[in-house]
Amino acid sequence: MLTVDEAASWLLSRADAVTETETVSLLEACGRVLAVPVVATLDVPPHDNSAMDGYALRVADFGQPLPVSQRIPAGHVPDALQPGSVARIFTGAPIPAGADAVVMQEQCEVLEDGRVAIQKAPVGGQNIRRAGEDIANGQTVLATGQRLSTADIGLLASLGIAEVTVVRPLRVAVFFTGDELVEPGLPLGPGQIYNSNRYWLVPALMQLGCEVSDLGIIPDELQATREALRDAADFADVIMTCGGVSVGEEDHVKAAVEAEGALDLWKIAIKPGKPLASGKVGGADFIGLPGNPVSGFVTFAVLVKAFLQRRAGVADAAGATTVRYPAAFDWTRPDAKRVEFLRVRRVVRDGQTVLERYPNQGSGVLTSCAWADGLVRLAPGQAVAAGDLVDFIALEF
Numbered sequence: 310m311l312t313v314d315e316a317a318s319w320l321l322s323r324a325d326a327v328t329e330t331e332t333v334s335l336l337e338a339c340g341r342v343l344a345v346p347v348v349a350t351l352d353v354p355p356h357d358n359s360a361m362d363g364y365a366l367r368v369a370d371f372g373q374p375l376p377v378s379q380r381i382p383a384g385h386v387p388d389a390l391q392p393g394s395v396a397r398i399f400t401g402a403p404i405p406a407g408a409d410a411v412v413m414q415e416q417c418e419v420l421e422d423g424r425v426a427i428q429k430a431p432v433g434g435q436n437i438r439r440a441g442e443d444i445a446n447g448q449t450v451l452a453t454g455q456r457l458s459t460a461d462i463g464l465l466a467s468l469g470i471a472e473v474t475v476v477r478p479l480r481v482a483v484f485f486t487g488d489e490l491v492e493p494g495l496p497l498g499p500g501q502i503y504n505s506n507r508y509w510l511v512p513a514l515m516q517l518g519c520e521v522s523d524l525g526i527i528p529d530e531l532q533a534t535r536e537a538l539r540d541a542a543d544f545a546d547v548i549m550t551c552g553g554v555s556v557g558e559e560d561h562v563k564a565a566v567e568a569e570g571a572l573d574l575w576k577i578a579i580k581p582g583k584p585l586a587s588g589k590v591g592g593a594d595f596i597g598l599p600g601n602p603v604s605g606f607v608t609f610a611v612l613v614k615a616f617l618q619r620r621a622g623v624a625d626a627a628g629a630t631t632v633r634y635p636a637a638f639d640w641t642r643p644d645a646k647r648v649e650f651l652r653v654r655r656v657v658r659d660g661q662t663v664l665e666r667y668p669n670q671g672s673g674v675l676t677s678c679a680w681a682d683g684l685v686r687l688a689p690g691q692a693v694a695a696g697d698l699v700d701f702i703a704l705e706f
């Protein structure tokens with residue numbers, strides 16, 4: 310048996326990032342992974358500008374009321390400031406040469422003769438946003454392997470960049486094994502259950518930015534499973550399956566992967582979710598999640614997600630980060646050999662964030678995952694009493 314950490318680093322060490330790139334326009338770039346660093350070719354802001362609606366002046370001229378020598382709206386080019394005067398200026402407008410402060414209009418009084426009386430002594434540089442104070446020309450703004458957020462896209466636009474070179478999406482083929490499975494929307498026959506795994510896994514993959522090929526339900530037959538693997542391998546960088554990875558007579562995924570490729574990894578000391586299969590089929594990586602929805606969900610969260618992110622070119626896909634919170638629950642019968650992941654939720658009690666546990670931690674109880682906002686990671690043999698600090702991993706898909 311591999312430990313969870315061994316399995317995680319084993320998977321990450323085999324995650325070869327996609328190297329092919331494509332160029333996309335900014336509005337298509339959110340969530341994509343940068344393939345080249347972005348270096349600023351201008352200052353942002355490009356010129357010193359006013360942070361306020363008010364009056365630009367030379368601090369040395371402060372004292373007597375001053376005449377207004379020009380008006381500078383945003384987007385207009387000012388003249389140099391005439392000595393002994395102020396310039397009416399608006400937020401974002403360029404600072405005229407010679408001015409070294411802006412006084413907000415609330416601190417100014419316009420006299421009947423049109424001159425402006427400034428009520429408070431200005432300080433040099435006040436209310437001036439300096440050229441390059443956000444980004445300096447030549448600065449590396451975003452690094453290779455960064456997944457672009459909405460704010461990143463705004464930043465790129467502020468640099469005048471219209472398109473970016475990104476890693477092409479990771480192609481993931483999925484299928485779901487089990488003669489008992491039926492798609493939602495169809496009537497449920499005797500002995501059947503709905504294919505719930507498809508409906509958290511496919512969106513989770515899409516949220517990670519994967520291009521998903523969904524082959525649907527494959528019956529519990531060796532030939533059908535082998536054919537599905539071959540079809541999947543034609544398209545995919547990674548093939549993912551759910552179910553059929555135990556060693557029961559109706560579990561054909563293991564044998565099918567061995568026949569079509571190679572299977573590398575078998576049992577992991579994780580609860581829920583012991584069987585996780587990993588291997589190769591043709592040029593594609595193979596990941597076989599356990600069929601129990603909770604086992605699959607937890608395994609995906611703590612092991613597979615980081616593998617897929619790194620495979621998709623994300624540079625800092627280091628796996629789940631843990632934060633410590635006090636438990637508001639007891640856990641008296643820990644698993645002696647396996648790392649255990651409990652479905653929990655953060656709640657604020659008496660001003661403090663504590664963790665509540667879903668009552669039924671069974672590996673078939675998907676309600677626990679829907680209810681939870683995270684997992685508590687327990688070491689083998691680790692019992693919990695209310696008040697103990699425990700490791701929490703947020704669920705972000």
Ligand code: AMP
Nearest residue numbers: 485487504505506552553554599600601
């Ligand atoms: P298996 O790994 O195929 O033995 O499946 C383990 C358990 O998970 C069984 O109770 C299956 O019915 C259930 N299961 C397998 N695949 C799915 C799925 N796609 N959706 C919901 N339950 C599933």
Ligand code: MG
Nearest residue numbers: 486487552553
């Ligand atoms: Mg099955």
